[in-house]
Amino acid sequence: MDSLKNKIAVITGGNSGIGYAAAKQLKEQGAEVIITGRRKEAIEKAAVELGVTAITADQSNVSDIENLAQRVKQDFGKVDILFINAGIAGLGNIEQASEEQFDSIMNVNLKGAYFTLSRFIPILKDGASVVFLSSNTASMPGPGSSVYSASKTALNSVMKSAALELAPRKIRVNSVSPGPTETEVMKKVGLDESTVKGIMDVVVEKVPLKQMGKSEDVAKMVSYLSSEAAVFITGADFIMDGGMVLA
Numbered sequence: 001m002d003s004l005k006n007k008i009a010v011i012t013g014g015n016s017g018i019g020y021a022a023a024k025q026l027k028e029q030g031a032e033v034i035i036t037g038r039r040k041e042a043i044e045k046a047a048v049e050l051g052v053t054a055i056t057a058d059q060s061n062v063s064d065i066e067n068l069a070q071r072v073k074q075d076f077g078k079v080d081i082l083f084i085n086a087g088i089a090g091l092g093n094i095e096q097a098s099e100e101q102f103d104s105i106m107n108v109n110l111k112g113a114y115f116t117l118s119r120f121i122p123i124l125k126d127g128a129s130v131v132f133l134s135s136n137t138a139s140m141p142g143p144g145s146s147v148y149s150a151s152k153t154a155l156n157s158v159m160k161s162a163a164l165e166l167a168p169r170k171i172r173v174n175s176v177s178p179g180p181t182e183t184e185v186m187k188k189v190g191l192d193e194s195t196v197k198g199i200m201d202v203v204v205e206k207v208p209l210k211q212m213g214k215s216e217d218v219a220k221m222v223s224y225l226s227s228e229a230a231v232f233i234t235g236a237d238f239i240m241d242g243g244m245v246l247a
Contacts, residue, residue: 003227005030008076012036012059012116013086015046018133018181021215022083022222023050029223031081036068059086059112060104062119069119078125081226084113085133087151091144102147109151114158117173124171129226132159132175133218136241139177152177156237163235172234176221179241180204181213209242 009026013019014035027033027050035050037043038058047054053075057068072079087109090101113132124130134152141149156175163173180203191199204210221238224230239245 002030003229004081004223007031007080007226008034008072008078009081009083009226010034010036010072010079010120011083011085012057012112014052014054015039015042018178018215018218019083019085020046020050021219022085023052025216025219025223026081026083026226027052029227031226032076034072034076037086038064059084059116060107061112062115065112065115065119068116069123072120073123077123078128079120079123080125080128082117082120082124082128082130083133083222083226084116084130086112087133090148092147093144094146097147105147105151109148110154110158113155117158117162121166124166124169127170127231128172129230130162130166130171130173131222131225132156132173134159134175134177134237136177136179136239136245138237139239140245159237160235167234170231172225172230174225174230174233174235175237176218176225177237177239177241178213178218179207179239179244181215181218206247207242207244208247211242213240213242 009031011019011023014023015037023033023035033052035052036055036057040056043054043056057064090105132155134155137145137149138152138156159173159175
């Protein structure tokens, strides 16, 4: 259970859902974990529960990202594992799209993720692992998800370019693309519990395995990609959606 012993891991958006599960998993594997988030109270509460370090930072703000990288360098030195997990969802058709919604999704999911990688590259150890949280919607866009899908499709393109750029330093860059997963992200976009359940019931019917994914499943994949077992894997996107993209 100590395959990541003495590794320094940074997880953005670590106070809930997949980020929280990944922090728990990496810590159990022996890593020293730092979680970030834009809500100070939430990120500090999660850090106490997990027994990890919290640093408040908004992934949509480049100066926050730069301050985060500087703080991590100062307090921990080099980073072995970077899980760029923070993201937001949003639904709406193209005709009624607002510039505000477009910018808020892109600023976190694409711009923020891009500059998190950019500013952390100087403090990544040679041989480090970078994992982006993407989405199966990058492979199967549908009505109402144009901005979100576009942000994740672009993120996968960045992942592949980064894998090539960082290969000389043996730094591996991959992405994990979950399908419908039991997290709080739907509630965060303002939907009540019954609406969320209704949406999820419809979604599960489209999944060949007829079940929702769990945050812990994704966390285990992140842990695997961050371990010595995955030293020959880079530039790959791992779709975890119960076969949904095949249906």
